Amino acid sequence: MKWGVLSEVYVAVKSLTRQKGILFWVIVFPLLFYGLEVAIWGNPQPETITVGVVNLDRPVDVGNGTLCLGDTFVGAMRESGLFKVVQFNSIDQLKNAVKLGRVDIGVVVPEDFTSQIMNTSHALIEIVSLKTPWASYYESVTQGFVKAYSDEVRNRTINVALTYITGSIANNTANSSWSIPPEYVSYIERFYDFIKQPIRVSEEKLEPPLVGSVGGIRAYYAIGLMGIETLFIGLSMGIFAVIDMKREGTLKVLLSSPLKSYETLASLTLATLFYVGVSCLAIYLFSLPLGADYNMSAGTALATVALILVGALFIIGFGLLLAPAARTPEAATAIMNMIAFPIMFLGGFTVPTFLLPEWIQKFATAYPLSRTIEAVRQMLTYGKGPLWALQYSMPAIIATVVVYAVGVIIYNKLVALAMEG
Amino acid sequence: MGEVVVEDLVKVYRDGVEAVKGVSFSASRGITMLMGPNGSGKTTTLSMIAGSLKPTRGKVYVMGFDVWGDGWVEARKRIGFAPQDMPFRAKLTVLENLVWYGLIRGMGLGVARRRASELLREVGLYEHRRKRVEELSGGMRRRLTIAAALIGDPEVLILDEPTSGLDPGARRGFWELVERLARDKVVIASTHIAEEAEKHADKVIIFHRGRIVAEGRPDELIERHAPLARIVVKGDLRAPVEVEGATLLSSSPEEQAYTTRSPETVLPRLIEKLIEGGSRIESVEVRKPGLEEVYLRLTGERLEG
Numbered sequence: 037m038k039w040g041v042l043s044e045v046y047v048a049v050k051s052l053t054r055q056k057g058i059l060f061w062v063i064v065f066p067l068l069f070y071g072l073e074v075a076i077w078g079n080p081q082p083e084t085i086t087v088g089v090v091n092l093d094r095p096v097d098v099g100n101g102t103l104c105l106g107d108t109f110v111g112a113m114r115e116s117g118l119f120k121v122v123q124f125n126s127i128d129q130l131k132n133a134v135k136l137g138r139v140d141i142g143v144v145v146p147e148d149f150t151s152q153i154m155n156t157s158h159a160l161i162e163i164v165s166l167k168t169p170w171a172s173y174y175e176s177v178t179q180g181f182v183k184a185y186s187d188e189v190r191n192r193t194i195n196v197a198l199t200y201i202t203g204s205i206a207n208n209t210a211n212s213s214w215s216i217p218p219e220y221v222s223y224i225e226r227f228y229d230f231i232k233q234p235i236r237v238s239e240e241k242l243e244p245p246l247v248g249s250v251g252g253i254r255a256y257y258a259i260g261l262m263g264i265e266t267l268f269i270g271l272s273m274g275i276f277a278v279i280d281m282k283r284e285g286t287l288k289v290l291l292s293s294p295l296k297s298y299e300t301l302a303s304l305t306l307a308t309l310f311y312v313g314v315s316c317l318a319i320y321l322f323s324l325p326l327g328a329d330y331n332m333s334a335g336t337a338l339a340t341v342a343l344i345l346v347g348a349l350f351i352i353g354f355g356l357l358l359a360p361a362a363r364t365p366e367a368a369t370a371i372m373n374m375i376a377f378p379i380m381f382l383g384g385f386t387v388p389t390f391l392l393p394e395w396i397q398k399f400a401t402a403y404p405l406s407r408t409i410e411a412v413r414q415m416l417t418y419g420k421g422p423l424w425a426l427q428y429s430m431p432a433i434i435a436t437v438v439v440y441a442v443g444v445i446i447y448n449k450l451v452a453l454a455m456e457g
Numbered sequence: 458m459g460e461v462v463v464e465d466l467v468k469v470y471r472d473g474v475e476a477v478k479g480v481s482f483s484a485s486r487g488i489t490m491l492m493g494p495n496g497s498g499k500t501t502t503l504s505m506i507a508g509s510l511k512p513t514r515g516k517v518y519v520m521g522f523d524v525w526g527d528g529w530v531e532a533r534k535r536i537g538f539a540p541q542d543m544p545f546r547a548k549l550t551v552l553e554n555l556v557w558y559g560l561i562r563g564m565g566l567g568v569a570r571r572r573a574s575e576l577l578r579e580v581g582l583y584e585h586r587r588k589r590v591e592e593l594s595g596g597m598r599r600r601l602t603i604a605a606a607l608i609g610d611p612e613v614l615i616l617d618e619p620t621s622g623l624d625p626g627a628r629r630g631f632w633e634l635v636e637r638l639a640r641d642k643v644v645i646a647s648t649h650i651a652e653e654a655e656k657h658a659d660k661v662i663i664f665h666r667g668r669i670v671a672e673g674r675p676d677e678l679i680e681r682h683a684p685l686a687r688i689v690v691k692g693d694l695r696a697p698v699e700v701e702g703a704t705l706l707s708s709s710p711e712e713q714a715y716t717t718r719s720p721e722t723v724l725p726r727l728i729e730k731l732i733e734g735g736s737r738i739e740s741v742e743v744r745k746p747g748l749e750e751v752y753l754r755l756t757g758e759r760l761e762g
């Protein structure tokens with residue numbers, strides 16, 4: 037056991053609570069950020085819901101023209117202010133859009149929608165949703181709307197029926213022996229059954245299966261934040277590793293120590309993993325009393341640790357790739373800001389991946405750190421298993437091995453260059 | 458054969474500055490000081506010996522191990538290096554900083570803690586062990602530097618300008634500490650102060666523009682290169698006088714200067730003759746030669762200022 041490899045961990049342990057900057061970025065910042073996220077987005081968004089609609093309804097001839105209740109239904113959705121309506125031509129297209137997150141929820145109006153209602157038979161609206169923590173909210177809003185529309189249909193039907201019935205009664209009061217014709221009985225039974233709920237709803241839930249709850253949403257954000265912390269801590273270590281040692285003068289004493297260059301890198305890496313670990317643990321512990329609910333088991337916990345480790349190693353290596361461009365501390369800071377913030381937003385750490393535009397989604401699933409974080413989310417909030425998560429992360433793991441290895445080579449080069457004076 | 462051997466060391470920096478132009482010397486147990494003005498290549502040379510700066514050419518052997526060859530790990534295990542600004546981790550205490558130095562020199566945490574406490578007692582900083590390094594005074598910081606360089610129990614200590622910024626009293630205290638703690642070690646230090654080298658070095662190596670111009674014991678160097686003391690007489694003076702063993706250097710009605718190998722015998726006779734000649738003497742000053750004069754003689758330039 038080479039003790040020198042732990043030298044930076046020693047410094048990190050001792051500095052954590054004393055260096056205000058470190059304490060802030062490693063613990064206070066994520067907790068504040070998380071608190072804000074929960075406060076702002078921790079509940080489903082009371083904003084316009086984007087609804088994808090397939091309207092297959094066929095018009096029905098009535099006395100003075102045709103009637104298409106499917107159109108009035110979609111029109112009412114538009115006018116309600118609750119929805120932004122996007123029309124689709126086929127159910128497959130709709131499902132695809134729901135899966136990609138381009139629409140929050142899907143609604144299918146069947147081809148017999150009008151004819152069923154005209155026949156006072158139940159019409160069926162199909163709701164297609166994703167099993168995400170948010171979907172239950174979109175679903176209940178959509179169902180509520182369908183219910184309101186259904187009530188409207190009931191009221192109109194009752195009014196029509198009342199007009200008809202009062203008319204019939206007026207026509208037949210003269211005839212004291214009038215009674216309801218037997219063929220009307222079954223019709224009346226159907227009418228009352230229909231009138232209870234003219235439009236019914238069927239649901240179809242699409243993958244991924246989700247812990248569909250407020251707890252799930254809150255866990256989702258907490259995991260995203262773990263990704264952000266890993267990103268910032270790991271990236272700054274990679275970019276600043278050599279330049280900081282030069283500035284502080286520690287490089288001189290390290291070079292004259294018996295430590296080999298890869299051992300000093302191991303030491304820095306371990307210190308970084310320590311900070312990442314502390315930060316993620318702080319976020320986790322903080323999220324629990326704020327209501328985050330994780331699908332936690334020994335297996336998922338272990339896989340989470342492993343995947344965050346992979347993500348951290350990747351981002352350290354990624355930072356090392358950028359290090360040669362950071363010739364001065366100022367340049368390093370500039371590169372850090374230029375790189376870290378875009379990755380934070382594009383990487384799907386702050387906003388659920390499926391809410392992002394498609395091109396960003398592509399980046400977010402391809403970028404290794406995003407991918408490992410997404411895998412952790414899928415495990416801890418969608419209920420996926422640890423093996424699935426590891427498998428899903430495989431490309432990220434391979435990328436990490438490559439990037440970190442190249443990072444080691446670059447680090448050694450930079451140290452050798454510093455040794456030249 | 459010394460414990461540290463430097464052979465034809467050359468350093469050309471990337472910008473083309475030739476800072477060290479072929480330097481060879483050896484150092485044994487005791488204090489060896491590289492003496493020279495700023496920019497003469499002391500830091501560059503010490504860094505190449507300590508293993509933190511790669512020479513353009515030449516060899517360095519520490520206890521027989523090639524610092525820039527196969528023996529680099531073994532050589533570095535035997536080196537304790539204190540650069541001019543010994544880096545300390547800002548947020549760590551005095552004790553913790555020493556532990557960190559212990560760790561990077563390969564000590565276990567427990568061993569490093571024990572050794573760090575011991576060293577702090579020896580350098581008189583134990584009661585300050587919980588302070589931040591930035592709270593220490595300049596002198597205390599130098600003592601901590603020595604402790605940090607010593608923590609791996611190296612056989613060779615390399616100290617770059619370890620007393621810069623200290624007053625003469627604190628400087629003396631520092632070197633007494635080094636003599637006490639590193640009596641059996643090879644200490645290679647640098648200074649631009651002649652008096653310091655003269656008083657505390659067993660061996661002085663004089664640097665001038667990246668080259669060694671002389672080396673030896675301080676008294677030897679003085680004897681060899683600047684053996685003459687200077688007698689300066691001030692007052693209302695008549696003609697200069699001739700005394701055996703003294704040479705007139707300069708003369709004016711207010712001041713006369715003579716040089717001599719043996720001021721003790723020359724001085725009484727010189728004063729006697731001047732008074733006889735009718736001069737009125739206000740002050741007499743005898744300037745003993747030192748390494749400052751040696752440097753001046755060898756290079757034609759002043760060491761300080």
Ligand SMILES: Nc1ncnc2c1ncn2[C@@H]1O[C@H](COP(=O)(O)OP(=O)(O)O)[C@@H](O)[C@H]1O
Binds near residue numbers: 470471474475498
């Ligand atoms: N990193 C460097 N790059 C280029 N030139 C340097 C570097 N360090 C020192 N020098 C130059 O090398 C010469 C010797 O410097 P140095 O070894 O620091 O001298 P000393 O320690 O005796 O003051 C000086 O001219 C200095 O400007």
Ligand SMILES: [Mg+2]
Binds near residue numbers: 501
């Ligand atoms: Mg110097």
